Amino acid sequence: MLKLGIIGTNWITNQFVDAAIASKEYELTAIYSRKESSALAFGKPYGVSTVKTDLIEFVSMPELDVIYIASPNSLHFQQSKLAIEHGKHVIVEKPAVSTSAELAEVIALAKEKQCFYFEAARNIHEASFKKVSEILPQPEEIIGANFSFMKYSSRYDLVLAGEEPNIFSPAFSGGALMDLGVYVVYAAVAWFGKPESAFYFARKVPTGVDGIGTIILRYANFDVNLMTGKIGNSFLPSEIYSLKETIVLNAVNSIESIQVYNRQQAEFSVVEAAPEEQPMIAEARDFAAVITQPQDPNWQAAYEEWLVIAQTVHTIMEDLRQQVEVVFPADKN
Template identity: 55%
Template sequence: MINLGIIGTNWITDQFVQAAHETGNYQLVAVYSRKLETAQTFGEKYGDVEYATDLETFFALEHLNTVYIASPNSLHFEQAKQGILAGKNIIVEKPAFSTPKEMAEIIELANQKNVFFFEAARNIHERAFKTVADFLPLKNQIIGADFSYMKYSSRYDKVLAGQEPNVFSPHFSGGALVDLGVYPIYAALAWFGLPNESIYYGQKIATDVDGIGTGILRYDHFDVTIRTGKIGDSFQQSEIYLTNGTLVMNAINSIDEAVFHDRNHQRREKLSVHQLENPMIEEAENFAQVILNPTDHKLGTEYEEWVELSRNVNQVIYDMRKSAGIVFDADEE
């Protein structure tokens, strides 16, 4: 059994804990929050849970072996580092870290301390995502792709009112690209590999981060267009263009429908995909299998592939952010 602790008491943390419990491999044993009342309100429905209002006490809990971190983006690095030094496995909600330097340090430290680091980019762990991966032909049969994920954030209302919420703050490594843009970028790199060039045209809002933007990932023989945003809604589907047709997906963040339109035979092939009610179950299960079977060679290889993918996604996002002139406090440290 994995004894799970959590940092961050928002809705996504609750969804992960529910998913983790549903796999049967985890038990929530500890909750950290700066306010005891907040921690207790979150944990009371999960049974016998310990609470901590300082990280030193939290990470010192001996029976705690794995920590899920879903705090503001800029806090991930120091919290993950502290957890690894305490001998804990670390699951960090996307985007895991602000810079390639932070990412490299955590990966190296996790290896040194013989613990696991996972970035919780759930879409690549879904069975539907893997079904699409199995369907795709060789790269020389791909001529392009267009991925979109844009959803209005209610916190933008605070920006319009003159405030600076964490998700739209450069001090907390916020903005559209590093939040919703992670999903299409993960998809592109998981399916097509590391691009030769990455560029982003982001439209800055009052807080000096991007509210909406368009990116281009350039490969040898095709380009992938990335559209993302948190100040508007998109109902656009995502598509992959092949030499003999087009694969159309209802979404890139969580695929519930995928249809291939064959140009030559004028037929439609519907892929067998579906979305679970809780979309975090599959990633929680995948992480658990690695943690519970640390000597399994196949799982170890898969884990290393996830880590390298996380590293590459982090680098691409950093390059895209730099091309758009989006600067975080973390860049200066």
């Protein structure tokens, strides 16, 4: 069983730890937080009292096998590097880093240290996502797609009050694209590959990051329209189009329903989608399989594919940010 340490004590960390424990592949072993009280409060329901407030001491713990990072986006790069330099495998919440150069550096370091490095883009690991992959039309038959993920953040109330919470702060690599847009970009790249070009039309909030935007990914024979935002709510389905059929999904970040409309028969058919009770359990299992089976060619090929997808996604997102002049401190390094 993998000994798990965590950085970050927010709700997403709870969700991952619950999934990791449910997978029976991990044991929560230690918690890092700048505040000891926060770490102890997080660990109490899990019966874990080993906490650290010094990051070097935490990543140096010999009993840890893998570290899960869910700190503010801008901290991911340095924390990931530090963990890998101390021989730890790393699972880092999306977006894994702020720039494509940071990603390339961390991946190279992980290979040098013989560690595994995973971006926790959970949607591409889920069974329902893979089911859609199986029923996709051939690329030459696709004529377009529309994906949407837009959800109002309560933190935007603080922006309207003149404050700058982390998720809307350029200093912490925030914004709609980085927080929610990454899911729709991941879906497009995982299903259709690297686009020939990408365009972003965004509206900024007073802090200087994007609050809402529309992305167009241009492929050889079709376009994919992506909508994302954190200053409003969208309830639109996501769809993939061919001349013969339309695949209709409730979402692409977490697929709970799949329908296929046949144009000639003018009717819908339902494709079984079975979302897990623990929404992050699929990725937890996949990451554990790669770590514990380093000689398995299938798992290692899957790992390399995830890295390629991650690199493509981050290259696209960096280009999109540059188009709308959303600038992070990491861009200046």
